[in-house]
Amino acid sequence: MAAWKRWKNLRVISQLIFLAAFFVLLWQARYPLEGPFPMDLFLRIDPLLGILLSLAARVLLLSFAVSLIIIVLSLVFGRAFCGWVCPMGATLDVADRLMHSHPKGTKVRTRWWKYAISAILLMAALLSYQGTWLLDPLVLLDRTATAVILPVFWFLIRGLFAATFNIPGIENPVYDFYSSIEGVILPLAQPVFLHSMTILLFFGGILALEKIFRRFWCRSLCPLGAFLGVTGHRAPFQRVVGPECSECGLCRENCKMGAIYKDYTHTNRADCILCLNCAVICPEQCTSYAFARLKHSPATFNINRRRLIEAAVVGVVAVPVIKATRTVGQTSARALRPPGALPEDQFLDRCIRCQECVQVCSSTGGCLQPSLLETGWEGFWSPIANMRVGYCEFQCNLCSKVCPSGAIHKITLDDKQIRRMGRAFFDRNRCIPYDRNEDCLVCEEHCPTPEKAILFDVKTVQAPDGSSRTVKFPYVRLDRCIGCGICEYICPLPGEAGVYCTRENEERWGQEPTEVITR
């Protein structure tokens, strides 16, 4: 029907707008952080995150209160969020189009998985392990966009420009244009994430599943989809089929979600995402969407009690399995947390690995990275500072400003400038003055504390030719060092630096700081 065609076009436009908005908001998370909209909005409208984080952290996280809108919408319109708003859904629709995936809408035996997954996550959260970060769709896309999509995009654009910088004739006008957008639209430095390949593989795997059938993720895996299916399965606004139905079966064949039952009349409202494809394709023009009172199917969730209990048990067992992999003393001392991070347990309760902090950091100091196992399995993909890739900029507290869950507490710049992330160590086997009796002192030059945390001793030493000369030997003054890592970043040695930062002496938010006295 032409009217439904228009509505479907509107749905596609809505998806594209939200997808674009998602990337614009994420791209806003950069120095100087002046965008008009909160860059973490898409994360904070996610009720699943709000609930599971609050459960795991035993704190009511009011920053997620805005997600009530999505719950209320689902009570009226079911899973319309998945079909009209979700940027992950839009990404999958684009992928489906490119991969020519077929709906294969009839029998979906994996439908119950997503409820099992949700049950596992819920039980784990009750027992204080927050695992939502792995599978929440908005987090998933945020993480992939930050660590893979945007860096690749910038690499291509910057590479295209760079290729022209050596072509005589057009070099200067192109460079003038490039300069005018650099730092405004283009990032100044190429973001580098050491482990982004793991994030790409995970996301790529989800895309590959689309080859099995369309929206495999949304039908079978998405915990947010499951949540909205539960809250929305009795939504009054729903698919309505008139008596003119000739049972041609086109709607069922073309349903993205496989949500239409064999009688073509009834719909699984826990899965229908209101994409309107059935209404558009119906040759009898008897399919429509309206507020209606219809008997809902009893098999809505496709999961029986036994499976649900099994899933809950898995959730209970998963907690000690994961927690036992982390012993604080054995995780890498080089894995520094951002300044203002909560104490490690609370930090992991709240950190959803969305990489907003990593994204904003890549526009300034650039030290934050999604980790691998540096902080144990429990800390997988959580943000750590790699001071060889970047450093923590003394004048910057942006990571604390973008964290949607408060895993990094909002700290003032004054606080950040005295808050210790860790401390610097000199590796006297590698540090140039100790290694070869030559001056270097790049670390002392860059040390940003108003009173230098890197001091030096002037000693007369022997030069290779036998003559004597004075050389400056750097050392750390512990009470001044905040572990910002610029010394490690800027150390001119290749590979391992002659000075490096560890978590020793770190000062997490809310922890009683240990006083450091140096005489």
Place this chain on the structure above:
Amino acid sequence: MHQPITRREFLAGTASVAAGAMLLGPSAVLSTAPVPEVSVIKGGDPAAAVRRALELLGGMSRYVRPGNVVVVKPNIGWDTRIGYGADTNPDIVGAVIKMCFEAGAKKVKIFDNPCNEARRCYVSSGIEEIAKSQGADVSFVNDNRFDLVDFLEGVRLKSWLVYRDALPANRDVLINVPVLKQHSLPKTQNGNPGLSIGFKNLMGVMGGNRGEIHTHFEDKIVDFCSVIRPDLTIVDATNVLLRNGPRGGRLADVAKLDTVIAGADPVAVDAWGVRTFGYPPEDLDYLVEAHRRGMGELDLSKVVTRQERLD
């Protein structure tokens, strides 16, 4: 520590300039005499001081010809606020750009390869804003635009990456606008603090692993500046970082010396910077090395210095 110019010195300097000007007429100012000339202005607001400094040297038109492409290289190395002495005073940079355009410059380019994240430095230093308002081309240094330059006479530096826009082939004039500040690296005699002035500021047009320049700095920086030699150096000694340089961060470490030094001889200008800081120029090792290699005059008694105090 630093010994400000005494009134006697000041009057003597001013009198000798006046006497010289009376004896020789305008030709003394306009001639490109082999004797190095430096002007030192104390007091006044920084923009007026730098303007006066150039007037005493014979005007910017002596260095910048109509149609020239000019590179002005301030110190935008650090993300610190104005007045903390880590970056060049923006008013001085703005005045220099204005004078370049008044002398007929076609284009004035401003850039630095900062130590902190570049955009932060450009904004915090106030230089980007004032340079753009004066019509200069402000750009960030791009990794793809460094060219390998051979230093045939280099003692320790045989070749290094230099920013393309700063190479003589791509500009007519290079004006170095450093800030005078304490820096622990440069070697000194008699326990005096090391200083970053003009020579050190030119590290901002270097690419590559610049930390390597720090080993045997005295040789390498002179090697570098013998090829990338500024046509004019203007030293900002208005707010001078005495300790915890080159980044600083405490106003307690900043001395208000309100001095601007200008001249074409990079050694003589830096020597005046050392004297302004308060110790003999012969105590700063790289200057001795630069003088030894004939890059300029270290003995300030052999430098024609025009000093003035503005209100």
